[in-house]
Amino acid sequence: MESKKSEKTLFGVLAEVRNPKELIDIAKTISDSGYRMYDTYSPFPIHGMDAAMKLKKPKLGWIVLGHGLVGFFGAIAMIYFMAVIDYPLNISGKTLMNVPAWVPVTFELTILLSAFGATFGMFALNGLPKFNHPLFNSEKFEKVTDDGFFVCIEATDPQFEVDKVRNLMEKAGAVHIEEVYDE
């Protein structure tokens, strides 16, 4: 057993708790103890988890804003180039700088790029697409899509020490603790 384990790298220590309330409590304990590289896993979103884990505000909004601005100014630049510089057309006597008629395209491009920013930005921030995750190596963890509530402190955390982490989780009331290895 010992030799087999040492071939793999330790991903983290996974702990199971009984219900959402306990998950929030254990998340609070962990974040209060100074751990940062950890995550909680549950079958559904839990109110108050962001605060318990002391998560910062998501950056996604700024990514969307950036994309939206690119769409907005990009559309204006594109229409200006096409309708005023490259191929000026007289449409029912209106001026070339026919701003009201530019609005729908500008609006659509702003929305389109914002939506791209939101979708792909979310992918990037979540590290998607991901084909596998070390936690899938744990059999217990399969319950997470049904009725399991888990927390995992990852080995990349600067404070990480297996015994200390196990100890902390035991004290915090975890019902099952295991080490998860990356294959």
Add this chain to the structure above:
Amino acid sequence: MATSPKLTDSVKFPAEMDTTKTLFGVGIVGLIASGVGFFLNHEQFFFSYLTSYTFFTSFALAALFLVMIHHITRSSWGTVLLRIPETFSSNIWIWALFFIPVLLGMGTLYSWTDPDYVTGDPIMEGKVPYLNELFFILRQIFYFGVWGWLGYRLHKASVEMDLTKDWGLTTLMRKISAPGILIFSLTLAFASFDWLMSLDAHWFSTMFGVYFFAMSFQALFPLLFLLIIWMQSKGILENTISRGHIYDLGAWFFAFTVFYAYIAFSQFILIYYANIPEATIWYYHRLEGSWAFISYSLIFGRFAIPFLVLLNRDSKHSRKVLIFTSVLVLFMHFIELYWIAMPIMHGHGISISWMDFALIFGLGGIFFGLFFQKLKKHNLVPVNDPKLGESMAKHYHQ
């Protein structure tokens, strides 16, 4: 999770905060002053009256819509503040009396009442079956009858539940609201055609009804903010209406700022792009002289500035930001109604009259006087509403 929080605030409007008499006083003084104005310049009086009247009525109607949406979606988020829009809409039946001056001024306000204007004009002659004085009056009775009944009945059922704890009333309110929304949207659209669109009897826009609705509904949220912020600064419902509720109202405000801009611009772009003279003339008049200044200021004051300010999620519950945005949008709501009605009378440019102000105070005093008079009579929160606990347990996420 945890048990529902209990109401800790007093649900009675504090007697020492009673502003009803002051408001009625302001209203009566304003109305008497503008009554003097009637003898000096009756045309100005009627136009100012119509502008102010639609301004205040739009809040009551938007409030009625919000209440019906609340019931029909079985919402719980807004139960703690439901009494405020309920009270606004419960007064429509009394408020209808103040429409009588508009009926008396029909001959001055609406050119289609003049037979000389209509005869010989094929467009106007074709509109006679709809735009005639008798049918106009009958329609107004119907509109106010429908709105007045809906507002009164929904408020009454909600107040009844405070006393009887009969949760069956929520079913009744839902059953009233479902057909209520349908008939409300039709009557609101036709009322806006009658009151504002037919001022320029030649012109029409099929989007005018939804345009008026979008304006009114956007302007309701700033009014609710100012009321709630004022009430909470006096310690009323301080712990009941929380940051989560304010944030939700902020989200509505933001959404309907975008909706308003979408509708208002859609109406404009269709007319602008089709370029048919009889349709463009309405905007043409409003892009002439000093009216153009208002046309452009609407883009910024009612859309661009509130949009950019409210885009940030923190500003949706920041009191200072909300007060600023609310005052701006309420002001622009009045300006927009002014900009719809007044160019008919003052074609060459803005011409501010003292009667505009007198009637804002006059009708506003009465409108808010009626509001507070009713608000203080009942509980400020529907205390026995089955969804109250859920509403109070509302969390604000970051």
